[in-house]
Amino acid sequence: MRKILLTTLLTLAAAAASAQRKGAVTATVLDAETGDMVPGAVLTVAPVAAPDKQQHFMSAYKGAVSMPSLAYGEYTLSVSFLGYNNYETTFTVAAPRQNLGEIRLRPGVEIEAVVKEAKTLRTSQKGDTVSYNAGAFKVVADADVEGLLKKMPGITITDGAVEAQGEEVKKIFVDGKEFFGEDVTTAIKSLPAQAVDRIEVYNKLSDAAEFSGMDDGEGYKAINIVTHKNMRQGQFGKFYAGLGYDADTKTGDRFKYLAGGNANIFSGDSRISVIGLFNNVNQQNFSFEDILGVSGNTGGGRRGGVGQYMVRPQSGVATVNAVGVNYSDTWGKRDQVTFQGSYFFNNTHTENESTVEKWYETPSIDTLSTRGSSDTQAYNHRFNARLEWKISPNHNLMIRPGFSFQSNDPLSRTMGWQYGESGYSPTDNFSKSARSGYNVRTNAIYRAKLGKPGRTITVDGMFRYSDFTNNSNSYSNVAPVLPLRPDGADAPWGWDADSYTQLRYLRSMAPSSTLALRGEFTYTEPVSKFAQLSFQYRAAYDHQERDKKSYETGADFSIAGIAPMPALSNTYESNYLTQRVGPGFRYSKERNTFVANVYYQRSSLDGQVMQTDAEKIRHNYDNVLYFMMGQLNINRENSLRLFVSSYTNNPEVTQLQSIFDISDAQYISSGNPGLNPSYNHRVNFHYTNSNVEKGRTFMWMFSMQA
Template sequence: MKNVLLTTLLALFAAAASAQTGAVTGRIVDADTGESVVGAVLTVTPARNPEKKQYLTSAYEGSVSIPSLSYGEYGLSVSFLGYNTLDTTFRVASPKVSLGVLKLKPGVQIETVVKEVKAMRTSQKGDTVSYNAGAFKVTTDADVEGLLKKMPGITVTDGTVEAQGEEIKKIFVDGKEFFGEDVTTAIKSLPAEAVERVEVYNKLSDAAEFSGMDDGEGYKALNIVTKPGMRQGQFGKLYAGYGYDADTKTESQHKYIAGGNVNIFSGDSRVSVIGLFNNVNQQNFSFEDILGVTGGSGGRRGGVGQYMMRPQSGVAKVNAVGLNYSDTWGKRDQLSFQGSYFFNNTNTTNRSTTQKWYEAPMAVDTLSTTGYSDTKGFNHRFNARLEWKISENQNLMVRPNFSYQSNDPWSTTQGWQYGESGYSRTDNFNDGLRSGYSLGTFAVYRAKLGKDGRTITLNGSFRYSDSENNATSYSNQLGSLPDRPVTDPATGVWIPDDYVQLRYLRDMAPSRSHTLRGEFTYTEPVAKYAQVSFQYRATYDHQERDKRSYETGSDFSIAGLTPDPQLSNAYESNFTTHRFGPGFRYSKERNTFIANVYYQRSLLDGMVTQNGSEKIRHNYNDVTYFMMGQLNINRENSLRLFVSSYTDNPEVTNLQSVYDISDAQNISHGNPGLKPFYSHRVNFHYVNSNVEKGRTFMWMFSFQSTSDYIATHTVQNPSIEIDGQRYTPNFYSMPVNLDGSRSLMTHLSYGFPIGFLKSNFNVMAGIVYSKTPSMLGGTVDAATGMISGGERNDASNMGYDFRAVLGSNISENVDFTLAWNGTYNEATNSLDASDSKNRYFSHTAQGDLKVVFPLGFTLTASAAYTQYIGFTNDYDSHYTLCNVYVGKKVFRNRRGEIMVGVNDMFNQNKAFARTTGSGWTQNATNSVIGRYYMVQFTYNLRRFGKKGSTNIKDYDGMEHLEGRRRMGPGGPGGPPPFRPR
């Protein structure tokens, strides 16, 4: 009995001892020079379990840190190219163990030999595709955007990054958020030479990543992994230029640009500052419009996310600054912070033209307009992420955000609509001031409850917004008249006096909203590889707006006036949603399957006031689902499939049974019987990465079908009476539910190296199809404003696109990219009796070149030929845009460059767009920057390491071989680098 007791006690003591852990530190240096060795590979082997090896590398100043090793004996092997391997042992028997200074002895000298091998371009682990940045050669002063453009499966268009057919929503740097959701800024703020690799993956939502139960609210993300040697120092780019526009294509002949970015990295502490000031239409920062101050509808119901919009058409003067800061504190990095602040001030002017053809089944008309706009905008926004790792089993994360925006638009539009429906004059003016702020926060608490896979997640969010909208405007009230207007005998221009009856308005529309959301998720393991979950979510959304419109004289004075009841309305709505349901997750090795199903009940309770009060109350019951399957066939092949559904409820403004006659030529009416739409989505991705041959193949497929789609019922040129006044608008419309909305997209992408050209070749081809239903024609009921009768029209569009890119991979001194992309479209309308197709084609052939010659002379050039061809409506618009700059590298390390050149050498730049819809086709043009000459200076800041060397190769932790030429045996005559081809 004593022996049994003694054995049990010894076993317990042994177990307790083995459960204890200690932190191990040390430093790797050169035995001869005492210099730090960065990037040495350490292999740690437990004596009792030699198969459980750990691998790590020495960091800044050769430091080694192993935060947690169980008590016991270990073997240690330290290796690095150019040195003899160091083998030793150590013992962990206390909470802190120091290995001291580990000295690597230089190895045997070898003759200089250069060996060329194919650099590994991509690799794959699970759903993450990793691109080796070293396999894609760009110039030393290129930014991340230039690097991404050469990678297979990735496209960059006007700052929008797409990977595997999906838009990148966030950029991370070394796993930390970088400039929030502003992807455009992020990819222009880091130099390409700082990048070790680029990872593209599916990021789970904040609530789901802790439990592993995918909730379908994730997004495509891109993580930039920096080279270890560039995580300690200062780097960036500063530039300034002055130019002259002799052709005066825009308002100012004098052109200027100044800006840059500075990154200050010190381990986990990182500060990035960006700035941009110019009048040449360079708009690198995204713009946030969550309040709808730019004229949109604002944020969607029930969320706290930020919705970004692209800059408006035209030529902009831009003043913008941004700051991003991140850091980690605590012995175990318990507390981390990432935050960013932006300020944007833009002044955008635009001269536009529109040619819009209404075709069968609509009355055959032509709308021709010209417009001018001058829009001033200010935007402050702040967002942050604070995470507290309370313990290994508990975590708290908070995301605060704040935004203030103002928008001051001034615009005029004149034109004619003429054809089968008669003649009508378009004469509009608007001068507004819209401003508002929004603040909110999101918090999530996550805990593991002892057993692996048993977790609880609690999250909640709050958002409040307040905005003002004051505007003055006038528009023509008269609809179509049958007779052709008379023309001026001298000029031949139509005289519109008899066709214009202007109505002057003063509008004030303050609005407020607040949203509360809470969610609870519990997961429980039911087998070795399986979990079940339960989720409950409640959302409350309150919105209110009080629009008061006054019909004034030409001076817009409202003295003594009361709001016009036909034009004014106020509404208040409360929207409550409850959603709950179970989920299941199975994950074994590298394969995962997830399924969730939810029951959702929504209640809309609103009040609309216009010529009285109207109570709006609706209940909606829905069942939604989400399924995801990840199959990793092997290291080179993976499949990922999403199948999901979602609903979206109509806005209260669409449900109100009142007229909107603010634009007398385009009157609309709400539909109290409108139902929510319900959509099903399928997304499929297949990725093949042949690491040995450097080839990457991707196929993506996406399909969406919507029932009860919220479409538009339009009647052309009706005659209606509203409160005793007769109106003959060009169009009268109301929202209706229609089934049959479809969209499909599939793309193939293939990338591979071409050895004899020392280049990478990427091709992409795809098909995009959409079918959008609508109702056309019918009769307007004078009593209710509802439309009866009419015919359904399905507007379908089939698009075929192809893109090919040849990117050089020769050296840092020769960088070129040749690309061609084209799109062919066929648009049809089901009500068109002739069954004709609106066919049009556009394509662009483009080349970019940067060459650094001996003595530091440079040539930077780009040329693009763009053509738009209409086969149905015969037209051919084309232009060539060519920019050429010659320069000289200056300073000791060629960090500076002076360039002189010309933008748009042939002065042919155009902004042209063709769009189609239900019964119409439109061509539009906008203002552009034309030819101008400029001199520009650029300086690349590079300062790394303790000694502050400005030579990037001295601290490039990933280019080990190149770095060892400096600190390896024999100095510069040490072992040669491997050169990727």
Template sequence: MRRFAGLLVLLLTAAQAYAAAPGRITGTVVDAADGESLPGAVVEVVPVGGDGSSKSAMSEVNGRFTVASVPYGDYTVRVSFLGYADFEKEVTVEAPVLDLGRIEMRLDDNEIEAVVLEVPAMRTSQKGDTVVYNASAFKVAADADTESLLAKMPGIMISADGTVEAQGEEIQKVFVDGKEFFGDDVSTAIKNLPAEVVENVEVFNKLSDQAEFTGLDDGEGYKALNIVTSESKRRGQFGKLYAAYGYPKYYTAGGNVNIFEGDSRISIIGLANNLNQQNFSFEDILGVVNTGGSSSSGGRMGGRRGGMGSFLVRPMDGISTVQAVGVNYSDTWGRRDNMEVTASYFFNHSKNRNEFVNETWQNPGSQYDYETGASGAENYNHRFNARIDYKINDNQNLMLRPYFRYQKYTGTESSQTDMSELEDDVEEAIQSILGSDGSDRSGYNAGLSALYRMKLGKQGRTLTFNLDGSYSKNRELQLVEEYYYLPRYAEGMVADSVANQRIAGDSYSYSLGGGLTYTEPLGKRSQLNLEYRINYDYSDAEKLTYLWDPVLELISPELSEELSTMNNSGYLTHRAGPGYRYSDGKTNVSASLMYQYSTLDNATEYPATVAPYVNYSFNNLVYSAMANVNFDAQNTLRIHARSRTNNPSVSQLQDVPDFSNSTYVRGGNAALRPAYTNRLHAFYINSNVAKGQTFTVMLGAEYTSDYIGDSIVTYDASRPFVIPNSTNVLQQGQRYARYANIGNSWSVRAGLSYGLPVKFLGSNLNFNVGATFAQTPNIVDGARFMRSENYFDGGVQLSSNISENIDFTILYNGSYNIASGISNGVRTDDRFVNQYASASIKWVIWKGITFTGNASYTQYKGITNKYDEQYVLCNLYIGKKVFRSQLGEISIGVNDLFNQNTSFRRTVQSSYIQNSTNLAIGRYISLQFVYNLRNFGKKATRAASQYDNFDTGGSGSVGVQRPGGMPGPGGPPPHVR
């Protein structure tokens, strides 16, 4: 009897446990009309009879949902989605998984208007390593550009110099509906596309062209943005035109026009101003233009802000007058629409003037240089890029990428440099120099890369050919004049024959490469590839120097053998090896290991005193490995490791001294070896779709062996130093630096960012913190010198998400920098703090009356070196929207209200630290006019508030949204798959 009772209790307990066993209900929510997935649908599971609590979930970007931990029993499943009739079905959970399959939702026209003001927009979603932002969930001013929209999105940061970072990585390229937009110029792309045309923004890891063809991640990819436009905005004309005049003498005018007709799209931008504004950056192929930006230790560039501040991109030091124009084109060609063409062209012309003060501390050591001067420059820049994708047939593809760059630069500079052993003894300078420098340079480069892929029948079996070629040519004419006098107040000056010189240089180089890649499937989830690549780089350069003749008192027509050179170098590389790829939908792994054999030939034709021919050969293993793990729809981990070799340039191999900067004489080294670099990057991304939160952790490390750095010799009266390949002896105040392989360098960077909505403020909040640790080797006076840089930074940004009538952003970034080193037992330290805070607002107050204001505070404060540069910039404007559509605006205001603008930058290098102050624009009053061009389709309205996906403010609700497609890891932009 006891046994029976025990067995009965056991059976009842098992039955109860079975009844309460947790299961899960899954399914996919789609549109019944076209089968498209519906993300953001609300799925509710309610027990029949009301016993127990209900459970709910939201469908993901692919429409898939899972309701977990559902006890066995009977339930009613209800699915609701904005604008659709509710779906309801009774089900019984009696197994671990109940899959409802496709749940087809049908439109309910009678309910759309009733619910459109009640359902909030889904902010973000994630698929693989792609984060998708729903643009309509972020509110900006009616005339805002895409940059303003991006700045509000969690996990995306835009710095003062226009650099865009997402998930801890810099964005390298922007796509619009899957097509490249303005080449590699990210800032131009996001500043010239109105926010209101954007439906989704996709942040993803873009594979290289080669990897896209083969399907194997080669480690050459980059972070990219794909901007998905609303369907109703893909036909029409839109853009912005503006003009402003500032008293007493400043002006700006320009704008952008986009002409979209389905796949055929043309975008034109242009500007002219004397406010130092570059609407898009130019490519400095000559390496001669001094541009502003962050210092090597992370300092933020301040100042240089004009009336149309939103068009500021990496300005040059000083004040520039700029004319620029750019065109972007994309279309589909061919009778079968089997050829996609995108192309962009840019032209920049700028005249720059500057007055500067440079304070330089030579580290290690105590020499202090104080330089003052003025400069002027004129620069012309052309660049063209194109991409042609030709689908020959279902089994063959061809991709072509031609490009062309041209730059012409003329510049003059005059300066006085006083050198002392201590900072406080400038008036008792050990030596002073009066110098002038004039240069005229021009150059161009052109190239073409081609990729051809052929499918060989079996799925995954392919053969890919690639061919790359480039050619560049530069010309230079430079006149250097320097006069020495010692001490500073002594009468008379002495001209130095080595410093007074005319330099004529011509150089050209070309590169040819090709490769073959074969891929073979090993199953449904894995693939093997074999690759061979050959590449040859050739450089030929001559530097002809003519010195001052003190007897004739003019530049001698005789060539200086010591300071002239003619040499060429060739670098041939063979690379071969296997690769492997595995993908099961959640986990993607790829790896390749290549054996690399390379030879370096360097021949010196002139002078005869230098070794005429040097030949080296190198054997290396180079690798690339990537793992992308999608734990679930919200959590992704990406790890990437790779190695590469860095070849010395022809200028580094030229084994003759360069006296064009007599305080820092530079020498080449024909015996340089390639440096070998290992890199590791890891990213963890968590995107909480329901709460609109994004969390990112980043870790990066780099280690370089045979690092190419400087071997430095300083002046010492007790040990005269003869500069190699020269009869000149190092003088007081001079340093000699020769390129050398001097050891190993390393750096580590860690950071995290977190973005979330702050509902009670109607705003979005972004945080970011990071730390960098690095060591770079040098040799000073024969002793090894390791320079350490530790850099800690953090920032916070609060941006409004209230309505289009009030748009504000509050930002703070700060950093603490430590640079130190030890040489000959003596430790040198430099500690300084950078802080940048800003606030901006655009407010439509009443009946089209607007208030626009922005203020920023910048501080550079030295701790070991006592300096404190700080200033406040404040711009205020009152305006009125005009025309019936309110697409125009007239405003008047003042720039730099307190007249505190300055241009200060701190630069930390391995062998010196420098503070630079440059000429900057001050206070002025400005009257400006802006007109927003809007003309979408045949039935489009001109009123911005009537466009779909554009909220008119305040309610926090949106209309019906459609997803931008199925994003995925790497490859082409997710939207166009």
């Protein structure tokens, strides 16, 4: 029994050892006629017993071939190279080293080359949409969409702001779906250029206008990125990183770094895109939303509303950490629910140092010399979404929720002197603030078709609430101008600042909040096959509150036992009610469109300013507004578009109150109780000519505002 077992084990061991034996095979690939070496030939090797287990090799320098670690046995060999007939044979591996010798390839039959040249179509036009063929514009291998857009005529990018045909692009779409909300800068850096089939530039109607079919004049310029069909299913992206050392840097960060990238997971209608950027070399590629003026802007007109604009990168040396994600999908048996959403986080730390030297020759010979520095920390969170539900063929509902939060903590100081014939005046200003705010908003639009084509009703509603806190400590020099500069001083920085400086220390606290409600009703009625009449009523209510208290303190900024300064403190609230009503007309035939609307608008302001005595502010404003748009497609190559409209900006209560702001002794301002609304007229004209045969597009734009 033991002998049988031992014999079996020895047999298995021998078989295993034999099975594990491998050999290295070499060869040389040559031209059969000239004897020249052929590098780059492809060799396909497969066991005769298992032809599906193929291995591939390539001839190297001087046609040398090396096939290491082939198990003992019989193999088939196929050799191919462009311009040669395939070479096929079999060989057996039975030794640790084996040379197949020379493999001679015979040239194939030569045929005459057939070359057909065609000019790549760069642009084309359909209606008011200009389409750019991405393949006709050459970019580097790892370029993103931003690099592609910079190559296209009529499109410019400056500090992240994209302009097309002379107008700022407000949104980016990918295959017709919103991409990163209103953050255009982030959107164009999130996709590689190689994924793009074409770029479409067009005039996007507002949500309400798309639902009602009546252009309301509140549209905007948009870009739609159409991807290649093979890129709509799969994963792709780009990542990069760099590290450097600067021995002479003055910023304090000797090690410099830059890292970032994007990743995209596309599966039909389900799409996820992630983008990131981390650096300390002042690369602020992403724009971020200013919620409530926490970057310094606290006012503005009624158009757009607070928090509805983007802030471009500021000067200075910034450390940036930014992450964004965009998700879109379609659900339901009939794809009746569409969702698009994005979240973005941005953290910036910006340091800025400045030196100003100015010389004046008139009206008096003076010299101004200042040095300033600032340090700002900012955090921003933003979420936007769009949910559309096609309830039935005649009923649609669209909801846009949004939330944003931002904190901004700036620290700045400026010192300097102005001296000369006008006298001598030192400057010493300091400010340190803590600002934060959030914004919650929701838009909803419902549209119903009432049986007859062209007969619709559209109901549009909006809610927005924002809260903002601004606490600051500051001081500024209030010393009077001296008639003469100090004797013996040969440079401004040689003077004794304490002898000519009288600082006033201020502590300010200014919480504020806003509430905005808007409702709009639009009814359209067809009057012919190509014409519609419309009726629109809109009501908007805006409520603002602000409680500013300023204290004149000592150098420690303590307010214990100190009452607010009446001249620098005020509490106010305002209520704006704006109502607009009017008819409209729309005519559309064979891609030619004419729209005209006229509205009567009445705005009522009811405000109250609390200071020593309550100051009531009540105003009513009556205006007639108009809007007209014409789109004329002369032929397939030529089109005209004319846009004429008017709008108003009503003054804020802070612009109307007769209170002086003397928080900065060098910049004193006050409101004007008699201020009237601004009435604005706009004209935009576009002419586009597209020559398909020559691949040429000519655009002429004219705009005017009064």
